[in-house]
Amino acid sequence: MLKCTSCGREYSLRKPYQRCECGEPLELELFKSTPGIGRRVWERFSGFFPFELNLELSLGEGDTLLTKAKKLSKELGVKLYLKNETLNPTWSFKDRGTYLGIHRALQLGFKKIGTVSTGNMAASVAAYGARAGLETYVLVSSDIAEEKLKALALYGARIIKVQGDYGELYYKSLKIGREKGIYFINSDDPFRVEGYKSMSFEIIEEVTPDYVVVPTSSGGLFRGIVKGFLELKESELIERLPCFVVVQAEGCSPICKTFNEGKEKIERFESPHTIAHAIENPYPPSGNAVLRLLKELRGLCVTVSDEEILDAQRDLGREGLFVQPASATGIAAIKKLRGRGIIEEEAKVVSILTGAGLKTLSHVALSTIEECSLGTLGECFP
């Protein structure tokens, strides 16, 4: 049964419902179960997923490493763990959600899938669509950077550039999907949320965090991580929930703006502009759902500037991890929260590194590079 995250109205699982008539996103019930054994998170936590998972559809998503940050832990006086989602098959966390979404599309008998995305999700849906042998449509905004198009070209999806408002395209795609028999696995699809839960399960296998920090755009990832922890608590596998932290870029922070103003409904963020393109959604479709969770669970909402983001990206590079700017926002937020004394010393903090830095090479500034000749190479070293 799918249930509205706002009004509670229920919808049958036999039809491709994704959003409530009231406009808010739908969600599955909390699953209660016991973990088992298995190499893959999908096997160990099989009782927490809404259907049997077919490993033939998998490209190796999930079971990413939680890396202890050495330098940053010391500098910030916390125990910082980095959930490295760049280790996924298309090098972002999106693959976990796409994997579940593909199952849902096949369960409902769809032969075609699609998505609306400017980057990570486009590549992910194109890859899993290819794997499953489904006809795949990727709708992108007309100003998409060439490097992002190239990152999905090889999967063989049909790519369509769409002129017009990107937020509206989300809703329009769902409508066209119903008409044309295409299952659009968009950012906060209920089954995508089910896939993201797997991150919480893996985290808890390694550490019991005090804080979990989540770069947030549409809200789908945040909802998934929270749902995972709620299920762990319902299943009596953890005693208490961590404090959940939403991070947004200052230049596009519709959720934090609404939350900090104490309002109930997300308003469109005007003139969004940030280097963290992967979280630049001015009108997040799960924004209200995230607000409700933040209030209910006493979460935090933090914004960070582009300068702070780029600093944090360099910090992560010094740990040996190269992430895209959106993924570095969590580190910038933790610095800020430590500076304000909100995160206590020695707290166990998990930050989600959402996607690989290779995807956003055009942002990388090249510092001075030395030049030497082979003959005089010895002189170039101290």
Add this chain to the structure above:
Amino acid sequence: MLKCTSCGREYSLRKPYQRCECGEPLELELFKSTPGIGRRVWERFSGFFPFELNLELSLGEGDTLLTKAKKLSKELGVKLYLKNETLNPTWSFKDRGTYLGIHRALQLGFKKIGTVSTGNMAASVAAYGARAGLETYVLVSSDIAEEKLKALALYGARIIKVQGDYGELYYKSLKIGREKGIYFINSDDPFRVEGYKSMSFEIIEEVTPDYVVVPTSSGGLFRGIVKGFLELKESELIERLPCFVVVQAEGCSPICKTFNEGKEKIERFESPHTIAHAIENPYPPSGNAVLRLLKELRGLCVTVSDEEILDAQRDLGREGLFVQPASATGIAAIKKLRGRGIIEEEAKVVSILTGAGLKTLSHVALSTIEECSLGTLGECFP
């Protein structure tokens, strides 16, 4: 004890020997052991590595998925398994070797490390150097593409562009390393070879292959994979070795050229030119060692054209995997060997996908991309 792969001369492990006085690469003895339990290959196969491995230095390398190729298996009439090394922390197989190499540098007391590379290995050594807190030098050729420099900029290594012959730079760097106290973890370092073994162990946990196909440049990867299987056989964990296949690009195939001409010593390949830059080494430092293994174990050496490589890259995209051109050479080789009837029907074939396609976006051709407006979007779908 390190032993020359050619003349058998022995060298103490207490000094940073990497090559024999006769010019050929050194190698450790074959390890015999029994696998144990553990999440990481480094734990399960700990008895096969030359020292205790420190997981604090790890960035999550290894334990990559072996993906069954669905479409290609059917088309080629074999059971094709893809060892997806793009799932590593810097998105190539190099991380396994660098992880071992870092241990070796620390064991010998080095505070500085370095490498000579044009891409994958540069990023890998820069990342692990950052992780371990070592001063890191990356020597690159002066005509390196900007996207490759950007892929390593964030790790904070000292990058030095060197004018002059790239093959000579390999030997020169080892000399400078000895003088300046820098451990150069170059392509076929004996401990790098120890790291690559881990791939063989993981493969055998999932399938007993008839063929293992390896894109080959310096020869370090091939030596590592063969050594892994030899150790599995010595340890009585497998009954017979697979047939090992070296693949090179037609435009730079010094090993295949020498092998097919029945000669004993690699000669420099003149005017190398291929789209598979990651395997474009005209004078491979482990070339003679690879030749010896090919003869002794009755391996195969196959060359493939740039056109065949790009076709194979597209084939892999249709499986949901986006690899760099060098990684697609294995598929092109398998097609060729099947066409000639050399690989038998239903054979179990493993192909190593060495690195991520995101690293070589500049090669990707964009096919026609459709354009639509939001208002008339419905008309763009069949």
